[in-house]
Amino acid sequence: MSAAENQVTYGKCNNPHGHGHNYMLEVTVSGPVDHSTGMICNLVDLDQVVEREVLFRYNLENLNTLQEFAVTVPTTENLCIQIFEILQRGFPHAHLDKVRLEETMMNSFEYTGGQELQY
Amino acid sequence: MVYLTRKAEFAASHYYHNPAFSPEENQRIFGKCNNPNGHGHNYTLEVTVKGEVDPRSGFVVDLKQLKEVMNREVLDAMDHRFLNKEVPEFLTQIPTTENIAIAVWQRLEPKLRNASLHRVRVYETPNLFVDFYGKDS
Numbered sequence: 442m443s444a445a446e447n448q449v450t451y452g453k454c455n456n457p458h459g460h461g462h463n464y465m466l467e468v469t470v471s472g473p474v475d476h477s478t479g480m481i482c483n484l485v486d487l488d489q490v491v492e493r494e495v496l497f498r499y500n501l502e503n504l505n506t507l508q509e510f511a512v513t514v515p516t517t518e519n520l521c522i523q524i525f526e527i528l529q530r531g532f533p534h535a536h537l538d539k540v541r542l543e544e545t546m547m548n549s550f551e552y553t554g555g556q557e558l559q560y
Numbered sequence: 561m562v563y564l565t566r567k568a569e570f571a572a573s574h575y576y577h578n579p580a581f582s583p584e585e586n587q588r589i590f591g592k593c594n595n596p597n598g599h600g601h602n603y604t605l606e607v608t609v610k611g612e613v614d615p616r617s618g619f620v621v622d623l624k625q626l627k628e629v630m631n632r633e634v635l636d637a638m639d640h641r642f643l644n645k646e647v648p649e650f651l652t653q654i655p656t657t658e659n660i661a662i663a664v665w666q667r668l669e670p671k672l673r674n675a676s677l678h679r680v681r682v683y684e685t686p687n688l689f690v691d692f693y694g695k696d697s
Contacts (some may be wrong), residue, residue, distance in 0.1 A: 442616065450617050452624065516618035518562045548623060551563040558563050558610070558678065 459503060464517075465543040466495065468528060470535035482535040494531045495524055517544040521552045529554065563678055564620045565608040568630050570639035573598040574655040577644075598642055603660070604683040605634065607668060611675035621675040633667040657684040661692040669694070 447455045454460065468491060472481045498507070504515035513519050525540040539558070543549040551558060575598045576590035586594045593599070607630060611620045637647055643655035649663040661682045669677045683689040 450619075450622075513615075514618035516613075518564070518613045518620050519618045521562060522613070547567045549565045550620075551565070553561075553563075555561055558608075 459505065462517075462544050464499075464520075466491070466524065467539075467541040467543075468537070469539040469541070470532070471538050472535040482532075486534060487532060490528065490532045494527050498527075499524075517542055517548075517550045518552075521550045525552045525554055561610055562613055562620050563608055563610045564623070564626075564675070565606050566623060566626050566630065568605045568607075568627075568635060570603050570605065570635050571600060572603060572638050572641050572643050573600040574643040574650070575599065576654050576656065578654060598644070601684050603638075604689075605630070605664060606679075606681040606683075607664075607677070608679040608681070609672060609675040610678040614674075621672070625673070629668065629671050633671055634664050637667070657682050657688065657690045658692075661690045665692050665694060 442450065468487065470482060470487065474481055499520075504510050504520065507515075509523055510519070521540055521542045524542065525537065528540065529537050537554070539551055539553045541549060541551045553559075574593075575595055576593040577586050577596065578589075581589065607626070609621055609626065613620055638660075641647060643650045643660070645651075647655070647663070649655075649666075650659070653659045653663075661680050664682065665677065665680045668680070677694065680692045681689055
């Protein structure tokens with residue numbers, strides 16, 4: 442896009458010095474309850490994967506400098522899709538239903554891997 | 561497909577009354593909400609739209625435009641209004657949270673560009689909300 446088009450499309454978000462958000466991430470998984478543990482999956486395992494694969498990579502980072510955002514814009518839409526794909530690869534112990542990402546208290550984004558949102 | 565939800569808050573007053581009911585029936589069915597002087601709520605509106613991410617902009621929909629549409633079509637009409645007397649839909653319908661959600665859907669759905677409306681959620685209080693997914697769902 443031209444400089445003018447960037448300004449029209451992104452407004453204040455086009456400031457080249459960047460700006461920060463306190464993102465809030467929700468990960469929804471589903472699966473049958475294991476009879477011996479009473480759990481769908483071990484939450485400690487899920488926490489570790491989210492910590493290692495998502496938070497370590499993105500927390501307090503300038504998203505524009507990361508390889509996955511070298512050619513795509515780090516909108517919350519695209520970040521949501523990235524996180525879904527990372528967790529789908531990294532957490533095989535339950536079905537990943539949804540990644541929900543709050544950018545601010547007033548807006549949020551949900552990605553279900555292309556499935557219709559059920560709830 | 562990505563789903564995007566934008567929140568807004570508005571304050572409005574209403575009361576519940578059906579002229580087809582007797583005063584006793586209105587009182588029995590609607591209770592305290594039947595007081596003709598009305599009562600207020602701080603409503604929270606959540607509008608969810610869905611669409612494919614535009615590869616150029618990275619957006620499903622321009623959030624600023626969505627906010628403007630919500631302001632123009634819903635908040636300008638309902639915020640700080642007595643719904644029964646000032647909002648056309650509620651001259652003939654009771655302004656329950658159910659009917660508010662439907663009215664919001666009908667106001668927004670024809671005005672959205674580049675994305676389709678998925679859900680309208682209206683919180684009347686933090687403990688009570690209504691979801692509307694359109695008449696075919």
